[in-house]
Amino acid sequence: MKIVSIGGGPSGLYFALLMKKLGPHHDITVVERNKPYDTFGWGVVFSDQTLVNMREWDVETANEVQQAFNHWDDIELHFKDKVIRSGGHGFVGIGRKKLLNILQARCEQLGVNLLFEQDVQSDLDFPDADLVIASDGINSRVRSRLPAVFQPDIVTRPNRFIWLGTNRQYDAFTFLFEKTEHGWFQAHVYKFDNQTSTFIVECPEHVWLAHGLDKADQDASIDFCEKLFAKNLQGGKLMTNARHLRGSAWLNFQRVKCANWSHFNGNSHVVLMGDAVHTAHFAIGSGTKLALEDAIELVRQFKTMGDTVDRIPEVLKHYQAVREIDVIRLQNAAWNAMEWFEVCGERYCDQLEPEQFMYSMLTRSQRISHENLRLRDKAWLEGYEAWFAARTETPGVRPPMFTPYTQRSVTLKNRVVVSPMAQYMAHDGRVGDDHLVHLGARAMGGAGLVMVEMTAPSADARITNGCPGLWNAAQTADFKRITDWVHEKTDAKIGLQLGHAGPKGSSCRPWQGAGMDQSVPADDPEGNWPLMAASAIAYLHHGALPRAMDRADMDRVKADFVASTQRAAQAGFDWLELHCAHGYLLSSFISPLTNHRADEYGGSLDKRLRYPLEVFEAVRAAWPAHLPMSVRISAHDWVEGGITPADAVEVARAFKAAGTDMIDCSSGQVSAQQKPTYGRMYQTPFADRIRQEAGIATIAVGAISEADHVNSILAAGRADLCAVARPHLANPAWTLTEAARIGFKDIAWPRAYVSGKPQLEAGFARERAQQTASKGD
Numbered sequence: 216m217k218i219v220s221i222g223g224g225p226s227g228l229y230f231a232l233l234m235k236k237l238g239p240h241h242d243i244t245v246v247e248r249n250k251p252y253d254t255f256g257w258g259v260v261f262s263d264q265t266l267v268n269m270r271e272w273d274v275e276t277a278n279e280v281q282q283a284f285n286h287w288d289d290i291e292l293h294f295k296d297k298v299i300r301s302g303g304h305g306f307v308g309i310g311r312k313k314l315l316n317i318l319q320a321r322c323e324q325l326g327v328n329l330l331f332e333q334d335v336q337s338d339l340d341f342p343d344a345d346l347v348i349a350s351d352g353i354n355s356r357v358r359s360r361l362p363a364v365f366q367p368d369i370v371t372r373p374n375r376f377i378w379l380g381t382n383r384q385y386d387a388f389t390f391l392f393e394k395t396e397h398g399w400f401q402a403h404v405y406k407f408d409n410q411t412s413t414f415i416v417e418c419p420e421h422v423w424l425a426h427g428l429d430k431a432d433q434d435a436s437i438d439f440c441e442k443l444f445a446k447n448l449q450g451g452k453l454m455t456n457a458r459h460l461r462g463s464a465w466l467n468f469q470r471v472k473c474a475n476w477s478h479f480n481g482n483s484h485v486v487l488m489g490d491a492v493h494t495a496h497f498a499i500g501s502g503t504k505l506a507l508e509d510a511i512e513l514v515r516q517f518k519t520m521g522d523t524v525d526r527i528p529e530v531l532k533h534y535q536a537v538r539e540i541d542v543i544r545l546q547n548a549a550w551n552a553m554e555w556f557e558v559c560g561e562r563y564c565d566q567l568e569p570e571q572f573m574y575s576m577l578t579r580s581q582r583i584s585h586e587n588l589r590l591r592d593k594a595w596l597e598g599y600e601a602w603f604a605a606r607t608e609t610p611g612v613r614p615p616m617f618t619p620y621t622q623r624s625v626t627l628k629n630r631v632v633v634s635p636m637a638q639y640m641a642h643d644g645r646v647g648d649d650h651l652v653h654l655g656a657r658a659m660g661g662a663g664l665v666m667v668e669m670t671a672p673s674a675d676a677r678i679t680n681g682c683p684g685l686w687n688a689a690q691t692a693d694f695k696r697i698t699d700w701v702h703e704k705t706d707a708k709i710g711l712q713l714g715h716a717g718p719k720g721s722s723c724r725p726w727q728g729a730g731m732d733q734s735v736p737a738d739d740p741e742g743n744w745p746l747m748a749a750s751a752i753a754y755l756h757h758g759a760l761p762r763a764m765d766r767a768d769m770d771r772v773k774a775d776f777v778a779s780t781q782r783a784a785q786a787g788f789d790w791l792e793l794h795c796a797h798g799y800l801l802s803s804f805i806s807p808l809t810n811h812r813a814d815e816y817g818g819s820l821d822k823r824l825r826y827p828l829e830v831f832e833a834v835r836a837a838w839p840a841h842l843p844m845s846v847r848i849s850a851h852d853w854v855e856g857g858i859t860p861a862d863a864v865e866v867a868r869a870f871k872a873a874g875t876d877m878i879d880c881s882s883g884q885v886s887a888q889q890k891p892t893y894g895r896m897y898q899t900p901f902a903d904r905i906r907q908e909a910g911i912a913t914i915a916v917g918a919i920s921e922a923d924h925v926n927s928i929l930a931a932g933r934a935d936l937c938a939v940a941r942p943h944l945a946n947p948a949w950t951l952t953e954a955a956r957i958g959f960k961d962i963a964w965p966r967a968y969v970s971g972k973p974q975l976e977a978g979f980a981r982e983r984a985q986q987t988a989s990k991g992d
């Protein structure tokens with residue numbers, strides 16, 4: 216085969232040498248526009264695993280690279296006059312020039328033709344090539360020539376960065392944070408040879424502009440950075456090797472991904488590789504890893520499927536299919552890490568203490584969890600656990616999940632909440648044995664707080680005929696029986712979620728009829744009832760149409776909420792939550808998708824919040840002052856034009872000003888058009904953002920299914936409590952089980968159940984030992 220790589224970066228060179236090794240008869244040329252040693256940038260860093268992959272494919276290159284590597288384990292943070300270091304992270308750094316040099320030499324040794332100082336215009340310049348590798352970097356000319364074919368999706372990110380070097384020695388991956396009068400800057404610093412470290416300085420666009428850096432040339436920018444980080448540099452100088460760039464050397468990161476990676480141009484098959492097809496932000500330093508692994512995968516496909524011209528189409532198809540999955544995973548992690556650095560100045564630097572800031576930074580990609588940190592550096596993690604526990608006046612080392620939490624006069628024994636879950640088991644709004652068993656079992660199961668499902672302040676406020684209510688004395692007595700039981704038999708607290716179904720009322724139970732949120736048919740013997748909402752908009756297009764509330768409706772509903780609140784206090788609840796989420800009545804006022812009112816309760820967010828806040832204030836006044844109140848909101852409608860996470864911060868601020876203690880951060884269910892992005896802990900970023908930006912305690916909820924999730928969320932300060940719903944349906948003793956799973960024994964079991972505790976703990980201990988043993992094999 217005749218193969219041409221356009222671009223002699225890591226991907227083009229590495230593919231060329233591996234392919235030549237696979238089939239020495241192939242005629243392979245790499246065409247590079249720069250001179251052999253003329254390259255932009257300093258060192259690159261990747262993980263130990265990349266080297267393991269390289270060794271499998273070409274021992275010679277791997278050995279050379281390994282010899283040139285600088286290996287280090289530690290991450291060090293310099294923040295607010297504190298230096299914090301943790302170990303076990305395992306990085307390798309190498310000069311970009313050195314890496315290219317090794318790859319170039321190996322290419323020559325194997326017989327690859329290297330052509331330098333040739334600026335290629337197009338993939339069509341090589342009509343006799345069977346295969347053209349477009350390894351021409353982030354601004355790929357080949358990709359740009361055929362946007363309709365490759366369908367690139369390119370996002371330019373808001374932060375500015377400059378890639379500098381320094382001769383000052385660093386022995387850890389070092390992060391420096393400095394505050395200026397206009398905002399925060401950070402530097403990512405790592406050593407890549409015995410004399411030099413990469414020193415990337417980054418800040419938000421507005422901070423960069425405020426300092427006039429858009430007008431600064433490279434020398435002025437270096438001067439600025441040297442002064443900013445003078446304390447750390449200790450007289451060390453910063454250097455640039457991007458003098459060929461005209462004007463400002465401050466760049467914006469561009470995230471590139473492409474729908475199609477290859478194409479036949481009439482003469483040759485063309486395939487994109489490395490930065491030309493995907494980029495990963497330097498916050499997790501893996502662009503070079505991706506480039507090298509692309510090269511490996513393409514060669515692997517040729518090796519498996521045959522390295523002849525006729526096999527090229529199949530090979531390219533499989534190459535994309537296999538690589539795409541890994542690339543997406545890495546890009547997602549890189550995206551989270553990148554976003555963390557983009558928002559840290561506004562969200563974390565001023566809010567978090569250095570210890571917690573370090574934890575938040577280490578877990579920024581959400582790929583590294585609490586237990587993962589324990590494996591990396593047990594001593595550091597335990598020190599942090601002790602620090603966290605000390606903040607709750609708990610001595611010793613314990614996972615954050617098992618530290619107490621106090622709001623007003625109520626102290627929860629731990630940070631787990633059984634999230635409210637509708638049971639549809641009430642009759643005439645009355646809860647009976649079903650609820651006693653359901654709530655009682657979960658109160659025995661170890662959670663600090665058990666929330667009762669959404670309970671209606673009036674009969675027509677229920678979601679279904681099977682939903683509970685609190686509008687009469689009998690219902691109050693039924694609930695009192697349950698709270699008394701919980702208080703007498705367990706040390707859990709029990710809370711009530713009060714909510715009005717609004718446009719989603721008069722629905723079928725989920726197991727009746729056609730599924731969730733379906734309106735009760737007009738001829739149903741159980742009957743249905745008229746609905747109200749902020750505006751006359753049905754939740755489902757074929758569903759019952761609510762009427763828009765008038766002021767008399769508002770007064771009546773508010774009075775119902777107040778009366779129910781008084782009953783909730785009489786019934787002995789410890790905690791009250793006002794349901795302002797999921798498209799129910801109060802939520803229907805907040806979202807612009809469901810509130811089209813033209814009066815003082817519609818329009819801007821502050822007007823849309825007016826009625827929900829009015830209800831909240833009336834309820835808060837009726838609820839005993841020593842007891843806490845939370846508000847559940849949908850922090851994201853997941854629909855264009857709906858509530859966004861930024862709006863949710865404003866919503867939280869408004870409720871905070873009205874006296875809310877906590878925001879329970881759910882999302883969605885406001886519009887049937889929603890397109891949520893599900894995943895592990897997928898709503899936690901909303902709890903995090905609200906906690907930091909609105910300065911109010913939060914409850915995270917949604918796909919939190921392991922103690923490790925809970926600990927990671929709490930330890931990073933992303934929320935104060937974690938609500939867990941569906942896992943509690945499978946296992947009422949979820950908290951007790953998770954404690955045993957992570958080997959935490961200092962937790963009380965119900966007296967009658969204690970003989971189950973050592974057995975469960977021993978079982979999990981065996982499992983952990985087996986896992987450790989199999990990792991060592």
Ligand SMILES: Cc1cc2nc3c(=O)[nH]c(=O)nc-3n(C[C@H](O)[C@H](O)[C@H](O)COP(=O)(O)OP(=O)(O)OC[C@H]3O[C@@H](n4cnc5c(N)ncnc54)[C@H](O)[C@@H]3O)c2cc1C
Nearest residue numbers: 222224225226248259260335352489490500501502503506
């Ligand atoms: C600030 C910063 C820090 C980074 N840090 C890291 C890190 O720590 N770890 C990491 O793994 N990655 C890092 N990267 C990313 C890394 O540099 C790239 O992901 C990696 O180099 C991609 O390799 P590539 O071969 O695809 O492209 P490139 O390395 O960009 O190579 C493309 C080559 O093609 C040549 N070329 C382009 N157009 C033409 C043309 N028309 N004709 C001829 N030649 C052409 C270019 O001159 C270049 O040599 C960082 C990037 C930046 C910006």
Ligand SMILES: Cc1cc2nc3c(=O)[nH]c(=O)nc-3n(C[C@H](O)[C@H](O)[C@H](O)COP(=O)(O)O)c2cc1C
Nearest residue numbers: 634635636637668669881916917918919939940941
């Ligand atoms: C069966 C069921 C009923 C629910 N009922 C309510 C409810 O009454 N009030 C509420 O705010 N959320 C309700 N939810 C949502 C949960 O409280 C929780 O926010 C959601 O299930 C995400 O958490 P998870 O991933 O841990 O299940 C319900 C969820 C389920 C599965």
